Amino acid sequence: MPFIGRDWRAYGEQWTKTDIGSWEQQRRLSLTSSSISLNSSLSDVFNALEIVNSVSNIRRFNYIAKVVQILFKEKLGELSGNAQRSLFQVIERMIDMVLKTGDNISLMQRIVTQFHSSIQSAYPFYYYIGSALLWQRHIKMLTRMQETIKQVQTNMITIDEDNSKLTFDYLPVDMQREVIRRLDNGTDIVNIGMINSNLYRVSQELFIWRQLCLYHFDGDTQNSNNSKLGEKILGLMRKQQDDIDTNNIDWKTAYFKLKRQHGLREVYAEMIHQCQLCKSLFWQGSDHSCPYDTLSPSSIPITPRKLVTMLV
Known part of the structure; x- marks a missing residue:
């Protein structure tokens, strides 16, 4: 009888325990030149790399923010409905993160404003993928996000005015210099x-x-x-x-x-890497179990722009 199942020589499946006590199969995303367009969509990548949940990791926030910016500024017209939904889920989670921590408010305001402008520029032609009703819903959602961020900024200004603690301007010049010289x-x-x-x-x-x-x-x-x-x-x-x-x-x-002339050097606290043996994508700080464990594992960092180029 012919063997029509999976090759018995392949590596075994790995299962991990979730927070609620159930077990799920470990997701492996392998991107090669032949499988990018055939098997891996942007929503698949976001799910496999847990982009939405990774927003809560401060080391990964700026990396994800850069990926989002590139997507809606340059690739918005090429995204499918599932990819659009995944992108909005990421932005909504980023907004929640900003509301909880109070960090990266200016960055999120810039992202939402640019995203709003990109979608509104399509009105009333809707040359992007999706119906007119879908894009009107997107615009309303982004408008609510802008109002939320503005309210957070207003609240923070009020708190700062009521706060009697010393501000950055009151620090000695040497300390101010040390802070400024660490900006990139x-x-x-x-x-x-x-x-x-x-x-x-x-x-x-x-x-x-x-x-x-x-x-x-x-x-x-x-x-x-x-x-x-x-x-x-x-x-x-x-x-x-x-x-x-x-x-x-x-x-x-x-x-x-x-x-x-050259652009700035891209530096992030944590980046997505690609294994050079099995071509799997994984976060730098996560454990990657390569099936070719008999060889010396090696990986290369994937910049946000390169990741978008691979997927869209």
């Missing part, structure tokens, strides 16, 4: 400098901008003398002058020029 985005540094004249002077210090350039554009941050600069920085300097004088560089201007 020049736009945030510029925004802090707009608060008052004292913070403006701190935000204009070339030492802060030099470290930011070295961090994002292949500089040797371990070299205290900064005698070794990355190729991207050196390329920009050569365009401006023949003799490169590291002591006479406008690092703030250089940062924004390099940002336009």
Whole structure:
């Protein structure tokens, strides 16, 4: 009798116990060049990687937020109905997380506003997948989200006004400098400098901008003398002058020029990785049981943009 079931040589199924006491089969998502378009949809990936539940993990929040931003800004017209529903579930969970913790309010306001603009731009043509009724429902839902975030911001401002504790502006200059130099985005540094004249002077210090350039554009941050600069920085300097004088560089201007040319380095507390043996996707901090356990396991990080490119 021919064997029509699963190959007996395949690895066995793994079952895990859930919070309610039941058992479920461990979900494995394998993406190869041949299976991306045939077997794996975006909703399958979100379910397998537990994206909705991962929002509550602060180490994964910014990574998921970036994936969501790329999806609705560039791929919204290509998403199926299930993918749209999964995307809204993620955003709703992100809103709940912001309401509970009070963190990332500005980020969520920017995400919801951009998402609202992307959907509203389709009105009244609805060239995206879905009916007119579906898109009107989306717009109403996003409008409620915007109102919720605004209310949270208003409540936080009221609390801050009633709070008599010291603010960031009252810290010593050295402490302010240490906080600002740990920011990884020049736009945030510029925004802090707009608060008052004292913070403006701190935000204009070339030492802060030099470290930011070295961090994002292949500089040797371990070299205290900064005698070794990355190729991207050196390329920009050569365009401006023949003799490169590291002591006479406008690092703030250089940062924004390099940002336009090369983009910023993507750094997240935890990323999705892909096993190089079985091609499975998994969170960096989770346990991955590779079926090829006799070989040395290896994996590579998957950036949010690369993940979206693989799936849509």
